[in-house]
Amino acid sequence: MSEQGFTVDRRVTLKWLFGAIAASGVPLQGAYAAAAPAPWPVGTPAKIDAPGYGTDPKMLEPVVPWPKTAPSAVGIEHFIDEWVSAPYPDQAADRAILLAGFEWVEAEAKARHGKGYAALDEGPRATILSDAARGGGRLFLDRMKFLTTGAYYTSEAGIEELGYIGNTALDGDYPGPTPEAFAHLDRVLATLNLKR
Amino acid sequence: MDFKPDVIVVGSGVGGSMAAYALGKAGVKVAIYEAGRHYDPEAETPMMNWDREAPLRAVGTPDKPFGYYDATVDGGWEVPGEPYTVAEGSNFKWWRSRMLGGRTNHWARHVPRFGPLDFKPYSRDGRGFDWPIGYEELKPWYDRSEKLMGVIGENIDLPNVPHSPPGVRQPPPVPRVPELLLKAACDEMHIPCTAPPRAVITRPIDGRQACFYASPCERGCAIRANFQAVTVLLPPALATGNVRVTTDAMVAEVLVGKDGRANGIRYIDKKTGQWREARAKAVILAASACETARILLNSKSGGLANGSGQVGRNLTDTVGLGIGARVPALEGRPRYNEDGISFAHVYMPWWLDHAHKELGFPRGYHIEVWGDWTKHPGMGIGWNANWYDGFGHGLRDHMRRTFGSIVGMAGRGEMIPNDDCYCEVDPAANDRWGIPVLRFHWKWSEHELAQAEHMRKTMLAIYDRIGAKLLNPSDAEGPAKISAGGEMIHELGTARMGASARDSVVDSYGSTWDVPGLWLMDGSVLPSNPDKNPTLSIMALAWRGSVEMLKRSKGGRA
Numbered sequence: 001m002s003e004q005g006f007t008v009d010r011r012v013t014l015k016w017l018f019g020a021i022a023a024s025g026v027p028l029q030g031a032y033a034a035a036a037p038a039p040w041p042v043g044t045p046a047k048i049d050a051p052g053y054g055t056d057p058k059m060l061e062p063v064v065p066w067p068k069t070a071p072s073a074v075g076i077e078h079f080i081d082e083w084v085s086a087p088y089p090d091q092a093a094d095r096a097i098l099l100a101g102f103e104w105v106e107a108e109a110k111a112r113h114g115k116g117y118a119a120l121d122e123g124p125r126a127t128i129l130s131d132a133a134r135g136g137g138r139l140f141l142d143r144m145k146f147l148t149t150g151a152y153y154t155s156e157a158g159i160e161e162l163g164y165i166g167n168t169a170l171d172g173d174y175p176g177p178t179p180e181a182f183a184h185l186d187r188v189l190a191t192l193n194l195k196r
Numbered sequence: 197m198d199f200k201p202d203v204i205v206v207g208s209g210v211g212g213s214m215a216a217y218a219l220g221k222a223g224v225k226v227a228i229y230e231a232g233r234h235y236d237p238e239a240e241t242p243m244m245n246w247d248r249e250a251p252l253r254a255v256g257t258p259d260k261p262f263g264y265y266d267a268t269v270d271g272g273w274e275v276p277g278e279p280y281t282v283a284e285g286s287n288f289k290w291w292r293s294r295m296l297g298g299r300t301n302h303w304a305r306h307v308p309r310f311g312p313l314d315f316k317p318y319s320r321d322g323r324g325f326d327w328p329i330g331y332e333e334l335k336p337w338y339d340r341s342e343k344l345m346g347v348i349g350e351n352i353d354l355p356n357v358p359h360s361p362p363g364v365r366q367p368p369p370v371p372r373v374p375e376l377l378l379k380a381a382c383d384e385m386h387i388p389c390t391a392p393p394r395a396v397i398t399r400p401i402d403g404r405q406a407c408f409y410a411s412p413c414e415r416g417c418a419i420r421a422n423f424q425a426v427t428v429l430l431p432p433a434l435a436t437g438n439v440r441v442t443t444d445a446m447v448a449e450v451l452v453g454k455d456g457r458a459n460g461i462r463y464i465d466k467k468t469g470q471w472r473e474a475r476a477k478a479v480i481l482a483a484s485a486c487e488t489a490r491i492l493l494n495s496k497s498g499g500l501a502n503g504s505g506q507v508g509r510n511l512t513d514t515v516g517l518g519i520g521a522r523v524p525a526l527e528g529r530p531r532y533n534e535d536g537i538s539f540a541h542v543y544m545p546w547w548l549d550h551a552h553k554e555l556g557f558p559r560g561y562h563i564e565v566w567g568d569w570t571k572h573p574g575m576g577i578g579w580n581a582n583w584y585d586g587f588g589h590g591l592r593d594h595m596r597r598t599f600g601s602i603v604g605m606a607g608r609g610e611m612i613p614n615d616d617c618y619c620e621v622d623p624a625a626n627d628r629w630g631i632p633v634l635r636f637h638w639k640w641s642e643h644e645l646a647q648a649e650h651m652r653k654t655m656l657a658i659y660d661r662i663g664a665k666l667l668n669p670s671d672a673e674g675p676a677k678i679s680a681g682g683e684m685i686h687e688l689g690t691a692r693m694g695a696s697a698r699d700s701v702v703d704s705y706g707s708t709w710d711v712p713g714l715w716l717m718d719g720s721v722l723p724s725n726p727d728k729n730p731t732l733s734i735m736a737l738a739w740r741g742s743v744e745m746l747k748r749s750k751g752g753r754a
Binding site: 052053054055056057059060062064068079082083086088089090091129141142145146147148149150151153154155156158159161162163164165166167168169170171173174175176177178180181182183184185188189191192194195196 | 242244250251252253258259260265270272370371372373376381408526530533535536571573574575577580582592661663
């Protein structure tokens with residue numbers, strides 16, 4: 001697998017991949033159902049021979065020897081770039097999976113449409129992703145889903161979208177569930193024939 | 197300033213800090229030597245930081261195994277320059293916490309008292325080793341320790357789960373929706389489900405603020421609402437003026453005078469690499485069960501205080517098994533603040549002490565609870581995406597709906613000491629300073645494997661009752677995926693107490709039978725490892741032992 005010449009477009013591709021996976025209006029449900037084999041690149045990307053952040057990093061002001069995502073931005077593509085640039089075993093394994101996937105997606109786009117994936121319209125992008133899911137790219141798409149949703153739903157916008165309430169100091173005793181939450185629980189318990 | 201200590205304490209975790217507190221308050225000059233660095237949670241804790249502010253969204257890495265914001269610094273499963281070895285065929289992991297306060301900076305703060313049965317396992321069924329004391333002898337020290345530590349919880353009527361007297365434990369927080377659902381299932385199945393004893397305070401004590409129900413405890417606590425030796429025990433100990441701390445001091449051996457008394461230590465100053473010695477009238481080792489055994493074994497050929505041959509033997513850990521599930525009934529529920537005390541507000545204590553013969557395994561377990569609803573969303577939420585078949589808008593709906601629907605259960609069971617589990621000095625491996633390292637041997641017995649299988653079936657039954665789907669479907673088939681030795685970070689027993697010098701290393705107060713002036717006050721002395729997490733018991737024993745040390749010193753015997 002080659003990385004040469006691809007890294008230039010990686011962030012752009014990632015941005016569009018994230019768009020297709022988590023934000024696009026194109027529904028791809030059912031893509032996993034079929035399982036027609038397709039050629040899928042394999043290979044071992046160059047090992048990142050860099051130190052980690054060490055066993056005693058500055059927790060209040062993190063500094064890392066790789067490009068770190070700005071916490072204020074959603075920045076999914078930056079985050080995934082950070083992820084695959086980190087010198088740890090889990091991230092190295094993902095790096096091999098993701099780079100193979102980027103290569104396949106990019107090659108398919110060029111073969112089918114004569115231009116890179118990021119330059120395609122939403123429809124062709126979705127088709128390529130669906131085809132990837134049907135072939136050897138299931139793991140690639142699962143890791144992309146994990147990373148893009150993980151990154152998004154830990155961002156300020158994503159946390160707001162989830163409706164999470166917390167990470168704020170409370171006065172007095174812990175208040176516990178709201179009346180609405182209890183009402184929901186009671187409905188659940190009734191369905192399960194259980195009692196509070 | 198010239199500071200001549202009466203007592204040297206090795207290690208600043210719960211045992212060492214407790215000893216320093218008790219002795220310092222009594223006017224004894226104490227010098228603590230800690231292998232790790234100084235640490236100040238009030239200044240260093242990232243209390244309200246979001247995971248996105250950390251590298252890699254704060255996920256665990258080999259540098260920070262429990263996540264970027266975990267309080268542990270300069271520690272972990274692997275410590276640079278401080279290796280250990282594991283014998284062929286054994287699976288053992290050794291967690292170290294090289295920092296002021298030791299392991300009290302990374303723990304679940306689950307602090308049950310040991311029960312009457314836990315002190316007399318051999319008398320019960322011929323397995324394990326009896327303590328030289330029973331529950332009643334340790335009870336007053338549990339009362340005192342709970343008050344000083346700051347513990348929440350509620351009493352439950354089970355024969356081996358002792359009550360705490362009125363006014364000792366603080367009120368626990370109310371349960372949250374997922375916990376109430378579990379409790380409803382457990383109630384029907386006659387499995388007790390109650391508020392756990394946790395070292396978190398809901399009422400201010402001793403100048404400490406009550407929990408404000410935000411920030412995961414594992415990060416440490418800048419408002420001192422949870423127990424860390426460095427926020428609860430060391431400040432009052434240091435305030436006496438009688439206690440001094442030397443950090444970055446890696447103790448290699450205990451020094452013994454011509455009269456046979458322990459009178460000092462030899463250590464590496466990690467900052468300079470210089471070997472140094474320190475002297476006192478007595479030495480307390482509280483370096484953690486395995487590190488204490490290592491120091492004893494490296495202090496003398498054949499091991500110091502090892503006339504019994506028990507140093508390094510009888511190594512135990514908690515039996516661990518975790519199974520996670522998603523609960524469709526909890527999807528799409530109304531949001532409210534579920535941070536709570538960051539740990540679960542319920543747990544299931546062992547309820548079948550009377551039935552071991554029928555069960556086919558001799559010791560019990562408790563079940564702890566976790567979920568994706570006790571903290572702001574972390575990177576783990578990404579796993580939810582992988583059980584949605586597809587992409588696009590449907591995926592976003594799925595992510596919103598499923599957040600807060602994950603429930604986990606963690607079985608934590610008693611292990612009986614066995615001849616296959618021990619540590620020894622590796623004759624061929626040294627650490628970066630040339631100090632011989634430990635080699636671990638480990639093999640679970642049939643008792644633990646059968647117990648873990650019962651854990652698995654219990655959890656499956658509870659999950660089944662609430663319609664939950666296992667995150668890892670292979671958990672449904674078994675066999676139970678039991679933890680590695682050491683993985684629960686509850687190593688105990690490597691210098692056990694007993695009634696006789698023949699088969700134990702220390703008496704019930706931690707005083708070594710063989711070496712006057714040498715005391716042990718950490719997990720090494722606990723002869724059994726019941727399903728109850730050990731920190732409170734280590735603290736109670738260290739306090740009791742320190743007071744005995746004072747008594748004996750007045751009689752000239754310490």
